[in-house]
Amino acid sequence: MTADLKQPATPPDAAWQDDVRAGVRHVRDLASLPLSPAERAAAQAAAAGHKVRVPKAYLDLIDWEDPNDPIRAQAIPSPEELVATEGELDDPIGDHEFSPVPRLTHRHADRVLLFPTYQCAVYCRFCFRKESLTAIGRGYTREALEPALAYIAGHGEIREVILTGGDPLSLPDKALAEIRARTEAIPHVRLLRIHTRVPVALPSRITPGLVAALQGRLMVTVVTHFNHPREITDETEAACRTMRQAGFVLLNQSVLLKGVNDNVEVLEELCRELVYRLGVKPYYLHHGDLARGMAHRRTTIAKGQALVAELRQRLSGICNPTYVIDLPDGGGKVPLAASHIEGCEGGTWRIRGQDGKVREYREVVG
Ligand SMILES: *Cc1c(COP(=O)(O)O)cnc(C)c1O
Ligand code: SF4
Secondary structure, eight states, rough: OOOOEEEGGOOHHHHHHHHHSSSSSSSGGGGOOOOOOHHHHHHHHHHTSOOBBBBBHHHHHTTTTTOHHHHHHHHHGGGGGOOOTTTOOOSSTTTTTTTTTTTTEEEETTEEEEEEEOOSSSOOTTTTTHHHHHHSSSSOHHHHHHHHHHHHOTTTTEEEEEEOSSGGGSSHHHHHHHHHHHHSSSTTEEEEEEEOSHHHHGGGGGGGHHHHHSSSSEEEEEEEOSSSSSGOOOHHHHHHHHHHTOEEEEEEEEEEOOOTOSSSSHHHHHHHHHIIIOOEEEEEEEOOBBTOOOGGOOHHHHHHHHHHHHHHHHHHTTTOEEEEEEHHHHHTTEEEEEOOOOETTTTEEEETTTTEEEEEEEEOOO
């Protein structure tokens, strides 16, 4: 065996466990952060409604000198969260309405959401599933997933199984390997998709053991959740490289958040660095949904449309995400970008070009 193939002195798992231990794990750990007494009291009150957890790697990205720091805004509870605004919803995207069995949502014929756990490595303040995450005892057990797996096996139209939650990559390798094995044993399933914030908030968790647990018969797609270019670091780059080298397809979804990324320069840099540095394709930019206590982070749709129109000018097709809204009551995700079509008369369309000028396009069909 050559020297560089030897086991490292500390197993790779130790690094991420240290990151978790040294981070914020409980409300009481907020006391160790450089918050003013008023901020601390407000954060503690808000944390009662939506858990608080921040691995050290993510905590270290915060600039405490800046009260509007975009990383802090995503992870540290703020008093505004306590303000419920009329029109906000407990289940903003209708997950429950389309749940035929526990831990599964089936709204589109060919794909299902599977919820192996309702726990996360980081609790994002803007989470749209925060109401599902509050119940205790909703971690992973093999038994809890049986009805969902039986449902998938019984529905031959299902092609994609999307692990979401909670954060599926907060589970141990063994649990992930088990879920992967059970899923790939269902012949009509083709793709295993994982929606996760772990590569952003706890990149040291992306170990050789973790990627090996997911490798098998199925195509694996990991949908990361970067919201700001400051989240792109040497550590997140290494995590994404590990996943790409394992053969996973990497996509990213971002949420449009006021005061965090509702700015064209920020989004432009985020999308470019995702592609050029991490090898991750921007997939969706989500309009902020109607999760409770999030009015202070929501922008208008008009603002979002202006931002994506500008991104379209500045970025290549690869770097552009699709701006979508997840409609309440299970209406699904629909694109929100303003249309370039101005009208159509007798087979002649009037279409606005990228330069803003309207051109006519006459359809010629055989
Ligand atoms: C978002 C979502 C999906 C995945 O949709 P894609 O457009 O394929 O990414 C599937 N099911 C539900 C219920 C969803 O909310
Ligand atoms: S990781 Fe996902 S599910 Fe967990 S708090 Fe963040 S957005 Fe919500």
